[in-house]
Amino acid sequence: MKKIFKILVVAVLGILAYFVIATYPKLDLISGFSAKSIASGHFIDKRTIETIEKGDNDIPLLNLATNTVDESEQSASSSVYGLKKRKAIYREGLGATLINADFDVHKPYLIPKRNKSTSTLPFPYGNSEPKDTIFQEVDYRKLKSAVNSTFDASDTKEKRTRAVVVLYKNKLIAEQYSTGFTKNSSILGWSMTKSITSSAFGVLVKQGKFDIHKPAPISEWQDDDRKSITTNNLLQMNSGLEWEENYSSICDATKMLFLAEDMGAVQLEKAPKFKPNTQWNYSSGTTNLLSKILRGQFRTHQEYLDFWYSAVIDKIGMNSMLVETDMVGNFVGSSYGWATARDWSKFGLLYLNKGNWNGEQILDESWINYTKKPTATSNGGYGAQFWLNAGGKFPDVPRDMYYCSGFQGQMVAIIPSLEMVIVRMGLKENPDFDFNGFLKKVIESVKQSKAMVE
Known part of the structure; x- marks a missing residue:
């Protein structure tokens, strides 16, 4: 015993x-x-x-x-x-x-001033329900089957899709939600928020207020090897700075998101590991540093908070979108953007239409082209805070597709050659969720698309 x-x-x-x-x-x-x-x-x-x-x-x-x-x-x-x-x-x-324990919950704080759209135009350009539009080249039965195949049967957790929205030629042609979610459900986009951050820089560039090719305006770097890092290097994840992003372990990214007061300062303080533009390395810290750089472009914190919404988000009627802040009040541009699936599709539509929103040029076409230009060291997989299919990651999808991508399988896919935006929100990512197969099925529901893909 x-x-x-x-x-x-x-x-x-x-x-x-x-x-x-x-x-x-x-x-x-x-x-x-x-x-x-x-x-x-x-x-x-x-x-x-x-x-x-x-x-x-x-x-x-x-x-x-x-x-x-x-x-x-x-x-x-x-x-x-x-x-x-x-x-x-x-x-x-x-x-x-x-x-954390030092945070003063009673301290006054600023909030963004919103000018949310009240447009009564049909979705996607307004807030009214979309008009029924029938395209002769769309096989709606095949499209419905393609979308439905991404959702789980009752009580299963294999695919874990929460929402799918498909736009074609600026019209809604498919939409579906899992149990408990609707067109009004706000869903976390995780790293799709990086693309929102990039668009804010695009507006500043269009306004002639910022040059991404100059050294990043960071005073702490001016007396060391980091002084040559440009904002372009940061946007392309090509700065050469140290960073580890592995969500299955304690790493730079997890410590930043769940411990740091000022998330933008974490990457700022990292040492150079490579020369700029020689080594691509995905870094959420870099995007939060970009958010911190954006803060420095405005006289007041209020102007910084307002700009993200007035420049892009509210301009295109993403009324549901909310970008969360860290303890010092800066937007967590790497990860914490919430919006409905419909509003995420609006963002994709802005880029599909080369920065034009229903007649208003919000981003220059040159910025869109810059966004989807492959970073030299990414093997055709990354642009400027957008992912690319130029390297053929998804073999059955057009190479001109570029997309916002987030943890657990969030995606806004933009396919210019097919005039399509495809949104999928869920809790499983590639390869556990077959994005190539899903996108292929949706694309094949549009007749003549096979020739367009080839």
Whole structure:
């Protein structure tokens, strides 16, 4: 009996040792991720805590968290076995922000001044329901089958698609949502937000107020090797700065998103690892540094907050969009943009139409061309805060496709040769979700598209 007891004690100690070594260092990130996810999903999209736990937080380690919501305080708190409690607060206009013990929740704060569209034009250019449009070249039965095939049957979690919207020749031709989601559901785009950040620079360039080819305006870099890094290098993820982005571990990206007060400062403080324009390296820190650079272009913080919306988002009627801020009040341009699937498709349509929105040139066509020009060191896979299919990642999709892409399989695909925008929002990404197959099926529903692809 004593021998069995000793074995059990050793086993328990072994488990505890493994927990301490392997899991304990991650607890801050686990509880931080969970609190932020609960606060955003509950207060932005009005989902219940149970729905978020079962539908968003049901991933390894994250499901260890215990979560609570304080409706009066508009906050969410999470911990793991009572350890490492973290809190995220919601503020109207700024979204949910993960805070630390030093954050003053009573300090006054600014919010963006919005000028949301009241256009009664049919979607996508206005807020009214889209007009029924029949295209002779579209096989609607095949299209419906293609879209439907991306959704799970009841009680399964294989594909985990939440929304699909397809625009063709500026018209809505397909739209579908999973149970619990509708055309009014705001969905986190994750890294698709990077493309929103890029568009803000595009407007400044159009206004003649910024030159992306000059050294980045960062005073801390002026006396070292980083002084030659241009904003263009940053937009193309080609700066040569150190950065690790691996969401399955403790890395630069996870520490930034779930621990940092000023997310833009994290990449700013990194050392150079390569010369600029010699090594492509995907970095969410770079995009938040770009957000910080944008802040420096305005006299006041209010002007910075307003610009993102007045320059692009509200211009094209993305009324549902909300870009969340970090603890110092800067937009988390790398990851925290929320919008309905319809509004995400509007953003794709702006780029499909070469920066023109229903007659108004919001971005120069030259900016669109710059956006989708392959970065020299990306093997045709990346442009300027947009992903590209120029390298043939999706073999059955036209090479001119470029797209916004986000964690867990968010996509706004823009296909100029087919006059198409395809939006898919979900919780599984390539290769677990077959994007090539999905896009191929949608494309093939348009007759003559095969010749266009070839």
